[in-house]
Amino acid sequence: MTEKVFVGQSVKRLEDPNLLTGKGQFLDDLKLPGMLEAAFVRSPFAHARFTDLDIEDARKMPGVVAVYTAKDLPDVMQGKRILLQVPNPAITNPITQEPLASEEVCFVGEAVAVIVAESRHEAEDAAERVIVDWDPLPAAGHCDTALKPGAPVAHSDMTDNVAARFSLGYGDIDKAFKEAKHIIKERYVPHRGTGHPMECRGVCAIYDAVSDAFRIWSSTQTPHNTQRGVVDMFGMPEDKVRIITPDVGGGFGPKNQVYPEEMVIPAAAQMLGRPVRWTEDRREHFLTTTQERDQVWELSAAVDDDGYILGLKGSLIHDAGAYLPWGSIMPYISATTVPGPYKLGSYKIDVTVAFTNMVPTTPLRGAGRPQAVFVMERMCDLIGRELAIDPAEVRRRNFIPADAMPYKMGLTYRDGAPVIYDTGNYPESQNKALARAGYDTFPERQAAALKEGRYLGIGIGNYVEGTGLGPFEGATIRILTNGRVAVYTGATPAGQAHKTTLAQICADQLGVDISDVDVVVGDTGMMPRGAGTYASRITVNAGSSVRTASIEVRGKLLKMAAAKFDVEEDDLECVGGLVRIKGEQGDSIGFSDLAKMTSGMPGYVLPEGIKPDLEASAYFTPPQATYSNGSHVAEVEVDPETGLVTILNYVVVHDCGNVINPMLVHGQVQGGVAHGIGNAILERMVYDEDANPLTTTFAEYLMPTAEMIPDCDIIHMHSPTPLNPLGVKGAGEGGTIPAPAAIVAAVENALQPFGIRINECPILPQRIVELIDAAGTDKGEE
Amino acid sequence: MKPAPFKYHRAETINDATGMLASLDNARLLSGGQSLMAMMNLRYVMVDHLIDLNPVSELAGIRIDRDRVELGGMTRQRTMLESDEIAIRAPVIREALGFVGHVQTRNRGTVGGSLAHMDPAAELMGIAALYDAEITLTSTRGERTVSIADYPMGYMTPNIEPDEILTRVSFDLWPQGHGYDFREFAQRHGDFAVVGVGSQLTLDDKGEIDRAAVVLIGVDDGPVRLNDVEEALIGETPSDDLFRAAGSMAAKQEMMGDALITADYRKRVADAFVRRSLTNAAARAKEISHA
Amino acid sequence: MPDGKHTREINVVVNGEPISAAVEDRYSLADFLRKVIGLTGTHLGCEHGVCGACTVLVNGDAVRGCLMLAVQAEGCEVTTIEGLANADGTLGKLQQAFMDNYSLQCGFCTPGILTTLTAYLRDHPDADEPEIREALSGNICRCTGYDTIVKAALSVAAEMKGARA
Numbered sequence A: 001m002t003e004k005v006f007v008g009q010s011v012k013r014l015e016d017p018n019l020l021t022g023k024g025q026f027l028d029d030l031k032l033p034g035m036l037e038a039a040f041v042r043s044p045f046a047h048a049r050f051t052d053l054d055i056e057d058a059r060k061m062p063g064v065v066a067v068y069t070a071k072d073l074p075d076v077m078q079g080k081r082i083l084l085q086v087p088n089p090a091i092t093n094p095i096t097q098e099p100l101a102s103e104e105v106c107f108v109g110e111a112v113a114v115i116v117a118e119s120r121h122e123a124e125d126a127a128e129r130v131i132v133d134w135d136p137l138p139a140a141g142h143c144d145t146a147l148k149p150g151a152p153v154a155h156s157d158m159t160d161n162v163a164a165r166f167s168l169g170y171g172d173i174d175k176a177f178k179e180a181k182h183i184i185k186e187r188y189v190p191h192r193g194t195g196h197p198m199e200c201r202g203v204c205a206i207y208d209a210v211s212d213a214f215r216i217w218s219s220t221q222t223p224h225n226t227q228r229g230v231v232d233m234f235g236m237p238e239d240k241v242r243i244i245t246p247d248v249g250g251g252f253g254p255k256n257q258v259y260p261e262e263m264v265i266p267a268a269a270q271m272l273g274r275p276v277r278w279t280e281d282r283r284e285h286f287l288t289t290t291q292e293r294d295q296v297w298e299l300s301a302a303v304d305d306d307g308y309i310l311g312l313k314g315s316l317i318h319d320a321g322a323y324l325p326w327g328s329i330m331p332y333i334s335a336t337t338v339p340g341p342y343k344l345g346s347y348k349i350d351v352t353v354a355f356t357n358m359v360p361t362t363p364l365r366g367a368g369r370p371q372a373v374f375v376m377e378r379m380c381d382l383i384g385r386e387l388a389i390d391p392a393e394v395r396r397r398n399f400i401p402a403d404a405m406p407y408k409m410g411l412t413y414r415d416g417a418p419v420i421y422d423t424g425n426y427p428e429s430q431n432k433a434l435a436r437a438g439y440d441t442f443p444e445r446q447a448a449a450l451k452e453g454r455y456l457g458i459g460i461g462n463y464v465e466g467t468g469l470g471p472f473e474g475a476t477i478r479i480l481t482n483g484r485v486a487v488y489t490g491a492t493p494a495g496q497a498h499k500t501t502l503a504q505i506c507a508d509q510l511g512v513d514i515s516d517v518d519v520v521v522g523d524t525g526m527m528p529r530g531a532g533t534y535a536s537r538i539t540v541n542a543g544s545s546v547r548t549a550s551i552e553v554r555g556k557l558l559k560m561a562a563a564k565f566d567v568e569e570d571d572l573e574c575v576g577g578l579v580r581i582k583g584e585q586g587d588s589i590g591f592s593d594l595a596k597m598t599s600g601m602p603g604y605v606l607p608e609g610i611k612p613d614l615e616a617s618a619y620f621t622p623p624q625a626t627y628s629n630g631s632h633v634a635e636v637e638v639d640p641e642t643g644l645v646t647i648l649n650y651v652v653v654h655d656c657g658n659v660i661n662p663m664l665v666h667g668q669v670q671g672g673v674a675h676g677i678g679n680a681i682l683e684r685m686v687y688d689e690d691a692n693p694l695t696t697t698f699a700e701y702l703m704p705t706a707e708m709i710p711d712c713d714i715i716h717m718h719s720p721t722p723l724n725p726l727g728v729k730g731a732g733e734g735g736t737i738p739a740p741a742a743i744v745a746a747v748e749n750a751l752q753p754f755g756i757r758i759n760e761c762p763i764l765p766q767r768i769v770e771l772i773d774a775a776g777t778d779k780g781e782e
Numbered sequence B: 001m002k003p004a005p006f007k008y009h010r011a012e013t014i015n016d017a018t019g020m021l022a023s024l025d026n027a028r029l030l031s032g033g034q035s036l037m038a039m040m041n042l043r044y045v046m047v048d049h050l051i052d053l054n055p056v057s058e059l060a061g062i063r064i065d066r067d068r069v070e071l072g073g074m075t076r077q078r079t080m081l082e083s084d085e086i087a088i089r090a091p092v093i094r095e096a097l098g099f100v101g102h103v104q105t106r107n108r109g110t111v112g113g114s115l116a117h118m119d120p121a122a123e124l125m126g127i128a129a130l131y132d133a134e135i136t137l138t139s140t141r142g143e144r145t146v147s148i149a150d151y152p153m154g155y156m157t158p159n160i161e162p163d164e165i166l167t168r169v170s171f172d173l174w175p176q177g178h179g180y181d182f183r184e185f186a187q188r189h190g191d192f193a194v195v196g197v198g199s200q201l202t203l204d205d206k207g208e209i210d211r212a213a214v215v216l217i218g219v220d221d222g223p224v225r226l227n228d229v230e231e232a233l234i235g236e237t238p239s240d241d242l243f244r245a246a247g248s249m250a251a252k253q254e255m256m257g258d259a260l261i262t263a264d265y266r267k268r269v270a271d272a273f274v275r276r277s278l279t280n281a282a283a284r285a286k287e288i289s290h291a
Numbered sequence C: 001m002p003d004g005k006h007t008r009e010i011n012v013v014v015n016g017e018p019i020s021a022a023v024e025d026r027y028s029l030a031d032f033l034r035k036v037i038g039l040t041g042t043h044l045g046c047e048h049g050v051c052g053a054c055t056v057l058v059n060g061d062a063v064r065g066c067l068m069l070a071v072q073a074e075g076c077e078v079t080t081i082e083g084l085a086n087a088d089g090t091l092g093k094l095q096q097a098f099m100d101n102y103s104l105q106c107g108f109c110t111p112g113i114l115t116t117l118t119a120y121l122r123d124h125p126d127a128d129e130p131e132i133r134e135a136l137s138g139n140i141c142r143c144t145g146y147d148t149i150v151k152a153a154l155s156v157a158a159e160m161k162g163a164r165a
């Protein structure tokens, strides 16, 4: 008899019934008796000191219960800043945020006081009444200018804006540049945007004075990091700080970060002895939730006559924003991602991380990779243009061949291990994408359209992405006395349906239906250790742990049943929530009965070697990252009179190894591409020279809508990795990473008749028209 | 982002509303609320009293009397979009409304609200200008009518006294068979236009343009009628060159710029869109026999 | 500013159930539903009228719950995501289509999209893909990239067409 196999199937999501009927429990949906609501008083200046903070009027406002400034916070918090998440010796100035700024604010939106009131409305009323005596200071604007001599410093006690410096590379770069026939140079400038999950952030806290413990709900991707932050801030033991994530309405990176509000709200709850909640609103999200992607690259490629890249060198300036909560991880990822699927003869990059007076930057879907892929892919296009070689051919010539796997690149990845690509077939990936996109016949389509005055273009983006990073993500599997299977994991979903995928993996091992599996996620009280949901790592890490723990529990079930029936374990199987003797009419015993036996039946003696538990824990620790890859091809039409870009066709080849649930991977890819389209042509967080944000509503910062996102044509390749028992790789970011590269290339290709080059993203319509005007060439038709 | 406190008042009749407006301090009228509520949520606007016009049924409705249209201030955008009479007699209105917000906002948004809020990119302001509409304002002092040309006073500042309510907007229809076009440039559907263009024209029995109206929105505080372009079109036969020249003329107009959209870019888009709009309007116009 | 809190008693029918409640004048309909009567299925994604997460049906028409005051709903019938299931508690047609087509990930935008489409498909059962996409243009979904949402809507439209034929 063959049993249902869930892994590899598009099973329906276990999460949906609640979410489809309004029964989801997001942070702002929690109802706790006596709950108070908080609002923050925030800086209107990018950089300022303040002397006097007058909260007397605010205190007297209706409904107000308390107003706190930095000095009103508990003693244990005084003088403390938020824990640096990823320390690194390259960081010269590891400065993180204070829970509330005490005398200097370094970006618009930094909090200086919190109001706690009976309702959010009243808290906001009182926030308006706080009078701050501001003394504005010069602000560090874009990271490029921030590093120039004499630029204003982002923090008044610093002498310059350098946050970190490092270099990395491999091979003999000088030799490459000496020998190359062609040196091709370009400057690339990707811009800031942010994640904008539809649910903003939020924190809710209770302090239990009897046991001196916190219970904190946070809309976060990483409850265990928040726990570490709170433990550090309050000097409490881990077991007194429980962080629970309710349903999380999207993350995309910025919720993978410990925020000041996650310290201040528990402090308020402790001081007041009542539950306190703060729900971030969209305006605060624009001002205070971390962003990413401002960088400046100066790159030179040493190339021979045939377009082979002998060496690539240059510099990268990365904008850290005002603080360094995540250290220098993103520019490090950027720098190591550049070579991608290509065999560069040599590589050298000098990285400077710059402080600015803008909201801090932390990993955002892709985490430094979209920029790296953008510069590498744009460089391939430029090489093709300079040497009159088709851009696809330039890439073909430089690909790492499939038979070179596993391929050691020569760099060290962020996990400290050398970059070794495990599996993948990069040339084949591009071939498949080009074939599906009709790349060979595109010149005819382009020429025909041009005759009608329409400008079509095509562009390619290839990428390799390190996913599934350690250190670990654990799982505990337990058989309950009602026969159901409980899975506890540190994984914290924000829409990725981890409950479903993990249930699939577990159900297959235990021979139960996925509806018999209850997955508990994102609760430090249920799973003491965890890392969090970022870097496309959950299926790899938590998935592998679930598998291992499930197998162990299965072994325990079989062992007990074998003792009971007095048969060999090999004669038994787990099917439909039973352990039964193989064969036609074999005896069987339910999981429930076995669980009851282990929980101790009076007078029943446990068989030899059986411990009173039907439970197992596993912490999968991957030896290194596993590398997903893919190729995107975009076909666009550009209206050169307005700069409007329309995406006509979008092909994705995606290789994330084995797939647990194809429809979920489809959703990650399609949604990721939508985000990438935003990063390519829509979403730009604009600041003026003094670091004041200018796009602070959804009317100014444009998110992709249903009318602009095409249905991607997605082709899956499967190069399983040997690095984990499931053979899976991460899938959460690959949709986003190469999209700006492919789309911008297509736009540039469409506008070939005007001879423009596009070295920035996103590229907005106005900028396209400006570039055309600046090129000033005749378009050669009409 | 919650609004500051205010007191809500429900008006049932125009008299109710004007009475309250005359007697309450720092009061504001609430019609569709699709701009005002957002600004109040952001606390850009704070009022002490909010007078709700939604229950005032006498303010809503489309009346067409021979060649004259009267739109009550509280007529919903959706009602106009779905009106067959509007679709037949003034199709440019339907075309323009397709660019106004989204289904959810058109279900609430009103003509009067849009004209009173006077966003520079308001499509309905463009329509009013295209038709040389008259706007009727009512207060306890009586009624007054302002022509659309005299209506904008500055950025988001209409010619409405603090005690006045915009009760209706009226204009003459164009003859059957007129050509029309409304289009606007925004990167996403329903967003504020970088530039919008409305145009209408009629052709005489020789196929020459004998009447033309062209308006730009999004480029200045209020809509801009392109009188010089209109004059240049009269007596001409539609042609690519003619409309290309019209576009270039439109681009000479002074236009506003801001931190996100420059004046130069608006000019570039206006150039193209005036040409395209007129081309389409001419294609739609049927020659009218004056015989 | 006039003194004190301004509140009113309102009478509304929410998901078929008559409700009388006191609410502050300044509360949006969405805040009323969420904070006063505890129906938290309606979400707030921006409160400035762009994202559509707050969409509810008022007398059957889709409106932004963050841009309408609760006091304006006096005498109205309001339908929220909590009121879209069948009488027997099973998922409604559109809800089921969302489940079958993987039309949601985090589910935060879903309430506004379900309500918008419920009204739209009722009024436009013949809607084609571009029309459905336009109808959805006032709802932002960050997770899905929309394809599966459009698919679900088209499948329900097809079903409705079939039922009429």
Ligand code: FES
Pocket: C043, C044, C045, C046, C047, C048, C049, C050, C051, C052, C053, C054, C055, C064, C065, C066, C067
């Ligand atoms: S919350 Fe109402 S539109 Fe976003």
Ligand code: FES
Pocket: A198, A249, A250, A495, C103, C104, C105, C106, C107, C108, C109, C110, C140, C141, C142, C143, C144
């Ligand atoms: S499912 Fe997350 S925003 Fe739509």
